[in-house]
Amino acid sequence: MIHLTGIYKSYRVGERDLPILRNIDLKVSAGEFIAIMGPSGSGKTTLLNVIGCLDSVDAGSYTLAGETIEHATDDELARIRNRHIGFVFQLFNLIPRISALRNVELPMIYSGVSPVERQQLALQALQRMAIDDRADHAPNQLSGGQQQRVAIARALVNNPELLVADEPTGSLDSATGSEIMNLFSQLNQAGMTIIMVTHEEEIAAYAGRIIRLKDGEIAADDKRC
Amino acid sequence: MLIFFLDRFYQSLYALKDNLRRTLLSIIGIAIGIAAVMAVGAISKGGNYLIFSELETFGLNSLWVSRDRADKDPNRMVREGTGISNNDYLALTADCCSAVHRISAIVYGTRGKRNIIQANNRYSNAQLQGVDFSLTTIANDVIVQGRAFRSRDISKRRTVAIIGPTVAKDLFGEASPLGREFRINNRKYTVIGLLEDKSRDFLASIGSAGGQDANNRILIPFTTFQQMLGNKKINYLQAEAVTQVQAAEAAEQIIAILKRHNGRNFTYKSETMASYIATTERILDGVAMIGIIAASVSLLVGGMGIMNIMSTSVLERTREIGLRKAIGARKRDILLQFLLEAVVISTAGGLIGLTLGTAASIVLSELTGFPLAPSFVVIVIALVVSVAVGIISGYLPARRAANLPPVDALRYE
């Protein structure tokens, strides 16, 4: 489903090119649950952004669900992110002034779903995350765990094939973190491909495959089971 | 398409709740600008009414020629007289001048200290004018009852009169004056026509209208008047140019003939309605220009306010922009979102300005008596201008938002 070959990415810092990702070759099949680990600054977020079609690369090729990403225009990338990828962030990234329900509706605004249908689908997504009783709450009226559930509902509402999560438990206590990981496991068992960045071994343990980055290179790729 | 737009519009309202106080300031700026635009509209409209309802009562193509008594040429003998004789007038009426459409002699004066005008012990203080049959046409006088003078009234020196509504009331009360008789300096005259009520309220209120009350006039044949005064003098000439732009030319042609006849003794001067109209229009243009400058300044201030709000808003919502892009917003979606917000602010200001401007125009209408309520065109212009200010001032911030790379926006703290 995901195929990265020879990915190279660097940032220009002053006179020098500072490589962030090097020699990344990665194949991900549908239904996998992957954790990306590594020291701070090793390029985890950058790799995840490349996989999530948010960031461009300097060299290498990338296909996602049969679509070639490196030649896609901005608008095509926006459509691919909208249809095929769900995003979960460490800081939830809910829009503060609108209700949980409206936050979940957002991806459907950009895929052109009618307002009435949008509201129904958003409510269903919140139900699946068991947070529909807080549909009318503003994000600042919700706990961290509740906010992350809303964010996951938002990530899933357009039925993507791929869920991309950057330290989804990074702002949560360990009990709430486990709750979120149980949700991830359930989603994965239902067939969702998940790629997640984490610092914590206990969190990574939920994944079936752990990729370790070091200085922008894949240092280890442990497939269990 | 409409649903889509209303949907986006609704989304943008949320954002504005946040920055309400800053938003209000810009709204006020735009509102003042739009109100000023409408004031300009009302002023030019009022000006047009002034010109075409009150100045028109003098005849828009009218011009006046008289002896220039300010002439102080020491080499010239000081002569008594008006400088215009019946012979001169005969030449002028004989189709003399290409730019002159109609011409009338005007005679005024008193026999004794003043003219005594009375009917059955009711007196009138009307202004008495001796005129030719063409005058009522030249001066746009409408005769609501009876008839105008005919050439025979003039040539036969008939004792007939056309009177204004004030005279009719003073002499005859509410009864119809037509066919009634009254006396001027003890000579009997018959009323053959009643003039329409001429409003010069606005001109009178600004101290203009030449001190004349158009409704308190008695017109009699100038020949009859000359007979009463015992001379053959014409005080001045009132003429109608073929077109308004030919008024000055017409005056020159008349003066040329008068000079040919009397050039050694008199000099002449003229005034044209066209020059009064031009003056009025110049004043109105000046007022409108001040209004347009005021409008532009407040629209500029309002627009800069919106630009400021939108720039701050884009900065504050950098993460939101990144998030929206991550979940599928295209550049044009972000652009549209922020443009719409700017347009909502400016249009809110525009609507308030429209309301204020309309209210002010209505008050002004009451005060001046002119119908100054804004026309459809002015309303459309006001709305178009306010939407345009929103788009122009919102464009740069919106484009900045649309071009933010999603990764950078998401990393933004």
Ligand SMILES: Nc1ncnc2c1ncn2[C@@H]1O[C@H](COP(=O)(O)OP(=O)(O)OP(=O)(O)O)[C@@H](O)[C@H]1O
């Ligand atoms: N816009 C940028 N310009 C220059 N360098 C950048 C930019 N963005 C990221 N980097 C650098 O790229 C490297 C990798 O960043 P990345 O965020 O991928 O690390 P990470 O593994 O996610 O770290 P963390 O665990 O702290 O989140 C870092 O050294 C970072 O400083």
Ligand SMILES: [Mg+2]
């Ligand atoms: Mg990171």
